Amino acid sequence: MSNIVTKPRTKVALKTERPRLHKVILVNDDFTPREFVVTVLKGEFRMSEDQAYRVMMTAHRRGACVVAVYARDVAETKATRATEAGRRKGYPLMFTTEPEE
Numbered sequence: 636m637s638n639i640v641t642k643p644r645t646k647v648a649l650k651t652e653r654p655r656l657h658k659v660i661l662v663n664d665d666f667t668p669r670e671f672v673v674t675v676l677k678g679e680f681r682m683s684e685d686q687a688y689r690v691m692m693t694a695h696r697r698g699a700c701v702v703a704v705y706a707r708d709v710a711e712t713k714a715t716r717a718t719e720a721g722r723r724k725g726y727p728l729m730f731t732t733e734p735e736e
């Protein structure tokens with residue numbers, strides 16, 4: 636008879652998944668002036684005039700455009716602030732967020 640004693644060892648693999656980044660998306664509408672969209676993009680997302688104009692025109696032509704990706708709370712805060720900037724002027728300007736795949 637075998638008298639080998641084996642001690643069970645439990646190994647816990649510590650795997651933490653990196654939190655998903657969230658996209659901020661600019662949604663087109665028919666009322667917000669182009670120049671105002673550019674101003675908001677520059678102010679809230681630290682874009683140059685050129686970058687902001689391109690993003691605004693992409694949303695204008697295609698219906699929506701990804702502005703940037705951030706950690707979830709940052710994306711939500713920026714989208715809310717940018718949407719409120721439009722709301723304060725009476726524009727329906729809209730920024731939304733969604734998780735990256």
Ligand code: TYC
Pocket residue numbers: 661662663664665666667668669672691692694695728
């Ligand atoms: N479509 C608007 C106009 O013609 C401009 C605009 C662009 C508004 C992008 C919103 O996300 C937007 N005045």
